[in-house]
Amino acid sequence: MRERSIFAQKGKHMMEPREIKGLEIAAKSKLVRSNGNTWYVPSQSNKQEKYTVALDDENPHCTCPDYEIRNQKCKHIFAVEYTIERESTADGQTLVTETVKVTRKTYSQNWPAYNAAQTHEKSELQALLYELCRSVPEPQQVFGRPRLSLADIIFSATFKVYSTVSGRRFMTDLREAKARRYLSKLPHYNSVFRYLEAEALTPYLYQLIRASSLPLKSIESDFAVDSSGFSTGQFIRWLDVKYGKEEDQRMWLKVHLICGVKTNVITSVEISDGYANDYHYFKSLVNHTAESGFKMSEVSADKAYLGGENLLTTLRHGADAS
DSSP states (O other): OHHHHHTSEETTEEOOHHHHHHHHHHHHSOOEEOSTTEEEEEOSSOTTOEEEEEOOSSOOEESSHHHHHHOSOOHHHHHHHHHHHHTBOTTSOBOOOOOOOOOOOOOOOOHHHHHHHHHTHHHHHHHHHHHHHTTSOOOOOOSSSOOOOHHHHHHHHHHHHHHOSOHHHHHHHHHHHHHTTSOSSOOOHHHHHHHHTOGGGHHHHHHHHHHHTGGGTTTOOEEEEEEEEEEEEEEEEEEETTTTEEEEEEEEEEEEEEEETTTOOEEEEEEEETTOOSGGGHHHHHHHHHHTTOOOSEEEOOGGGOSHHHHHHHHHTTOEEO
16 A cells, blocks of 8 residues: 555646556556557456557547446556656657567487487496596505505596495496406405595595596686585584584585586596685696696686685686686
């Protein structure tokens, strides 16, 4: 009712009920202009019904029953007049708004290629992962029981994460990989779990991520830096002050990465605790990408990375910062 009382006066005269209803129609409904001064106005009582209003300086008329009975301005005519007044500029010109139909372009799916990629993905992954792990240098063992090679360790741990199944179910995949000579020795599933917790593998994994991006050096030139948190399988205990009891809270880490905008290839990664500041990881990510041989034309990041040092780092490599 407050909106109605605000517009209950127009100029210096009180608005009649039809003018008020016309103002409500103009404010809440979509009026469509057809040809010249012909308008289509929706009915307030039946949303599926529309009335045709033809504006004439001397005798505007409408197809609604109210106008046919009274032969005077109805609420639909008032609605059109208010709409035109609202869309008029200060110098008296009328703004004509045209509705543009936007169609989204769709692309047909190449189903034979899609099916081939999906049905051979796991096999191709093993072949590529094996070739990638072959580049890992094997440190010399001077004491202790003979251990698995680093190539076997990284292959098994990475393949386990990709499989998304339990360690026991994953043994079938490992046996098949051993039969295809991707492994020199078959590890136990408990050994795979220990490999996943080994911090000594971290620098090797960083290097393999950078190495896996090299085939796209000639394609990718635009990059984006961001971070995201992910939970782990470990829990810490914390004291809830409000309730005075201990509760479980899952530990989580944060991954900082730089990826290509066109290909989504990840060129460098840094792992930190869940509360690390994003800003300080920008420089190393960009530098590692440049050291890998990528020519950067643009590096995008959000406000968390905004600062003079990061801007200078981007400019030193000949890229625009956005």
